[in-house]
Amino acid sequence: MSSITLQKLAELVGGTLSLGGADSVITGLNSLHEAVPGEVTFLGNARYLPGLKTTRASAALVPEDLDGEHAREGLSLIRLKNPTLAFSNVIRFFGPPPVEFVPGIHPTAVVAADAACDPQKISVGPNAVIEGGVQIGDGCTIGAGAYIGRGVKLGEGCVIHANAVIKEYCVLGRRVILHSGSVIGSDGFGYEMVQGRHQKIDQVGIVQIDDDVEIGSCTTIDRARFGRTWIGEGCKIDNLVQIGHNCTLGKHCIIVSQTGISGSTRLGNYVTMGGQVGVAGHLEIGDQVMFLAKSGVTKNILEKGAYTGYPARPLMEGRKMLSLPAKIPDLLERVRELEKKLAALEKSAVQS
The missing domain is CATH 2.160.10.10 (Hexapeptide repeat proteins)
Known part of the structure; x- marks a missing residue:
């Protein structure tokens, strides 16, 4: 099984290590929600920001301007410009060797x-x-x-x-x-x-x-x-x-x-x-x-x-335009109510 220290991992992806021990060892990678201790993950989309509070990963690649308060206490952060692109280097390190070109x-x-x-x-x-x-x-x-x-x-x-x-x-x-x-x-x-x-x-x-x-x-x-x-x-x-x-x-x-x-x-x-x-x-x-x-x-x-x-x-x-069809049931109900009121007024006028 491959392993790498946090400091070496930061160097591999071209990032800056913060909030973590440089000698801590990483043995794998996973998503924010599926990572376990010893694994590294990444934040590539702001919609998954809450996951930094709940992930069990030991480290995460994050945007360089991320506020550390968004991360779980004890989560090591590696800061860089493009975490998604940088995570490709992590995948290559831990993944299977590429298929060799055999002429x-x-x-x-x-x-x-x-x-x-x-x-x-x-x-x-x-x-x-x-x-x-x-x-x-x-x-x-x-x-x-x-x-x-x-x-x-x-x-x-x-x-x-x-x-x-x-x-x-x-x-x-x-x-x-x-x-x-x-x-x-x-x-x-x-x-x-x-x-x-x-x-x-x-x-x-x-x-x-x-x-x-x-x-x-x-x-x-x-x-x-x-x-x-x-x-x-x-x-x-x-x-x-x-x-x-x-x-x-x-x-x-x-x-x-x-x-x-x-x-x-x-x-x-x-x-x-x-x-x-x-x-x-x-x-x-x-x-x-x-x-x-x-x-x-x-x-x-x-x-x-x-x-x-x-x-x-x-x-x-x-x-x-796409939102308009969802309003049709409400508009139909309003039309029915108006028709009822109009019918009542017409009936009242006839009786008088």
């Missing part, structure tokens, strides 16, 4: 003779399939059962996890990560009604994914009808996201689980979409626009800021 191609993998790669500088797992004309950069890892279609290009250092699929002619930059079950380059959803039947429209474009993009499990990104569906540098896409054909995502966008973006919609840079956001097709979304969970985007939104509701509106307006 070579497993005997059960199927690799086309004309695939361009250096077998001593890539790692290909069991039963993976690499079709003809593929180009694979040095340092790439292709997991068990993954499929790399004809003419695909992978930049250096990509990680294609088990059972991920990249279909023909798609282009990935450097250090792209695809998690298991993701599918890059499925046909775009395109049909025309001809004589009472849906006739498929050919989808002959590609998907281009730029450097440092990470794509979650079971996410699908459709190839363009022609041209490209384009995912910009640094985008992080969660599990279970659908991105339609010919969409463009700018740099460093965040797209959260169960979001769907319809075809030919263009996002600017640093766009954030919460869970279950739905976006109509052929729209323009500006830089630094944020949509809260379950928003419905039905028109162009170019001004940066936060939006919510269906259809999505600026944050305060959207919240006001």
Whole structure:
């Protein structure tokens, strides 16, 4: 079991130790609510501040401006600018060793003779399939059962996890990560009604994914009808996201689980979409626009800021609209009371 003194731990994360003995030993890590003596935890969100009073942890990583009165007596504090980010160093210290890069191609993998790669500088797992004309950069890892279609290009250092699929002619930059079950380059959803039947429209474009993009499990990104569906540098896409054909995502966008973006919609840079956001097709979304969970985007939104509701509106307006349905029962009751009073007045007038 790994262990480390509090002083060494503070040095590891780049923080300042206060309210604790430098020689005390930490043997593990856990959440605020589940930690036990001997473990370290962290405060990454102000909503969990009361947990510092009740946690059983021996130490906690906290913001550097935290008032010590918020913490339980005897809890050692390590102060730093970003406890959440710093806790990653703690996880690496106590966690299992990272999976080593083992170069070579497993005997059960199927690799086309004309695939361009250096077998001593890539790692290909069991039963993976690499079709003809593929180009694979040095340092790439292709997991068990993954499929790399004809003419695909992978930049250096990509990680294609088990059972991920990249279909023909798609282009990935450097250090792209695809998690298991993701599918890059499925046909775009395109049909025309001809004589009472849906006739498929050919989808002959590609998907281009730029450097440092990470794509979650079971996410699908459709190839363009022609041209490209384009995912910009640094985008992080969660599990279970659908991105339609010919969409463009700018740099460093965040797209959260169960979001769907319809075809030919263009996002600017640093766009954030919460869970279950739905976006109509052929729209323009500006830089630094944020949509809260379950928003419905039905028109162009170019001004940066936060939006919510269906259809999505600026944050305060959207919240006001979302609150109105809860007032309907009370409004109905008031209407009934007014109707009763009006009926009584009419009856009184008739009698007089």
